[in-house]
Amino acid sequence: EIVMTQSPATLSVSPGERATLSCWASQSVTSNLAWYQQKPGQAPRLLIYGASTRATAVPVRFSGSGSGTEFTLTISSLQSEDFAVYYCQQYSNWPLTFGGGTKVEIK
Amino acid sequence: QLQLQASGPGLVKPSETLSLTCGVSGDSINSLYWSWIRQSPGKGLEWIGYIFFSGHTNYNPSFKSRVTISVDRAKNEFSLRLTSVTAEDTAVYYCARTGMRNWFDPWGQGTLVTVSS
DSSP states (O other): OOOEEEEOSEEEEOTTSOEEEEEEESSOOTTOEEEEEEOTTSOOEEEEETTTEEOTTOOTTEEEEEETTEEEEEESSOOGGGOSEEEEEEOSSSSOEEOOOEEEEEO | OOEEEEEOOSEEOTTSOEEEEEEEESSOSSSSEEEEEEEETTTEEEEEEEEETTSOEEEOTTTTTTEEEEEETTTTEEEEEEOSOOGGGOEEEEEEEEOTTSOEEEEOOOEEEEEOO
């Protein structure tokens, strides 16, 4: 099983600032990586797939990068609606696995 | 617009069987794959398994001996059965459409299942 590790667990950022979230895979997943956003009481929402392709209707301030074992989700200028928990997920190998999440909170 | 709605008992006794159904609206279930995923404070997000409309399934080995996912094409829904539940199966259970490359979009709203006597 591929273990996904996210860092940091919590990120405190001021509105308008840039946020950089990291995700590592225990072995290469090439570009088979997705990012999700989850707000309290809601289901996760797909943001990024293929490591860098934004899903439908996802604002351009969200960008993904990386390949192999190291990935980054960047939110260029945080808006109030972006404060949430973010998860990465690999779909290179079975079983499909998720990271533990990064909570982005208001500083 | 595709929407998924998970439903089922919110309370299940230990050693019994958890049964949930996911209703699909806005599109036919006769496409792509359909997954069950759960989320608990202790284990985070866990993919349980998926089903193709033809009935082909793929399960997480962590659940393989206890899980069955089935599809009812006439009702445009799919279901989860998890046997011999324990307190560790207490979680919010989500259903989601699974793309050809195995990401999840969209997700249903989730249903909390508590395992307790």
